[in-house]
Amino acid sequence: MATHYLDFEKPIADLEAKIEELSLLSSTAGSFESEIEGLRKKAENLRKKTYASLDPWMKTAVARHPQRPHFIDYISGLFTDFVELKGDRQFGDDQAILGGLARFRGQPVVVMGHEKGHDTQTRLTHNFGMARPEGYRKAVRLMDMAEQYGLPVLSFVDTAGAYPGLGAEERGQAEAIARSTERGLTLGVPSIATITGEGGSGGAIAIASASRVLMLEHSIYSVISPEGAAGILWRDGARAKDAAMAMKITGPDLMELKIVDRIIPEPTGGAHADRDAAISKVGDVLVEELKALTPLSPEQLRKDRADRFYAIGRLG
Template sequence: MRSYLEFEKPLAELEAKIAELKQLAADGNADMADELTRLENKAAQQLQSTYAKLSAWQKTQVARHQERPHFAEYVAGLIQDYTPLCGDRAFADDAAIQGGLGRFRGRAVMVMGHEKGRGTEGRVKHNFGMAKPEGYRKAIRLMRLAERFRLPVITLVDTSGAYPGVAAEERGQAEAIARAIDCCLDIRVPLVAAIVGEGGSGGAVALAAANKVLMFEHAVYSVISPEGCAAILWNAGDKAQDAAEALKLTAADLHKLKVVDEIVPEPVGGAHRDPNGAIKSLGDALEIQLRGLQGQEPGALREARRRKFLDIGSVGL
């Protein structure tokens, strides 16, 4: 059963009516055909118009939708011969960040990303996609392994942020994130990142300091969640919508600010309505970006990546 967001309620009622008419038609009531066609056309138009004018807060809700594709689905749809690699070789294996070797459309790659998990048990297992220090240290290990074997790196970002627990802080959360960002900026192989859902704070940047940063049309990417921003600025949870607008966290805003390089279109109604279509769309965009980076000198790749991030937000005098 499809899960609807708050702003989709009118559409939910319409699609419920369509489902009811389809059941009647299946029971042999042929008089329903014309009405069914009319309602299906109306629903399609309403879906398109609704998603063409989403606010920043509504896009945040879409980015967090529980039915959006996760890392496991992207790997299944895009990576052949995937071999997961586990552990940071220091403390433990973190389930919030997954990664391994595989082939992306014929090319050997290292792929890694956040996994939020499905259902209560899965989300607890993967800690809702919030990585601990060992997750970022695992990411560093995999990036260095890719560099050693001259493999391009693909990262898929989908996290509300790094895990803020006491134990994570005791094990050096800030240092692990900083070293992961440093590793992203230092490796001498192509690195392409994609914001596929929610990109939150340093926990996202740690995997996204890439040569090219892609972002799904309805994904969000910000230094803090709208709820966190509202709590700090106004001490009021009901200001999250205002915070979302102020944060400029949408793909259109970030592309304009040159924080992301490409906006990847989603199927009408968001990636959660057509996961396979969204996965293919992302795969096509990744292939183009990797092809553009292929053949560049290792030093040039690193220098261009560093320059890209130094230039963000710079103002000419």
């Protein structure tokens, strides 16, 4: 897969293009190994320096990176015996939210998440991760099943927001999101939500109302996209960068506001730079969080979850 470079990665791209050029020359015009090694070290140091100081708009670009691991990658990397369950038993099946039963490192769980797709065809199939009402009603169905059988719920959030189309609104988009959010808050089993890319608006919180909310280091989580906020505030979507800088959408700010509980470090260069390492790290953190939640009773889980969400936005 060809590397996709973001705008702020251009200096890194230039160095790696030079490395590739010298590597090709080495096969025909002598060895350039020392020069290549020097450029590799320079590119790696530049990548570390760049990713250590990303601003919110840069992190937004990383969170949306097309090669970032998606839900199906987490399924294949972390879970075994996955059985997808389709449909909301009311209207149809929504492919923007996938879910079902699986084993997570040997433990039975219910798992669900947004899937954006990785090429034109799959992005259309999964509607770019923007779910319709039947997607959220499927999520409720999965959570009901989890509680019935005493299974933990693991959700993976990566969406720009719920689908805003006419059909979705006619079928009760707002009500479906509210019901899914409510079901997450009232679960009597452990639940952990991980923001793996974008966590946008009600489309995200509908499956992120969990006992623990985690996010990857370069993910974002917000009530609206920066472009949407800029359009509302200044009637100018081009000011999305200004909105991103003001909205407090990155991990450190969200930790301070008690909106997320833990930030999961990413490999240098972002999760897309070493997908296997990023997925494995998420798995390790999920094991730790599940270990802490599993001993709690259903009543304690509900109380702790309520206390957690009531604490958001409170001062002192």
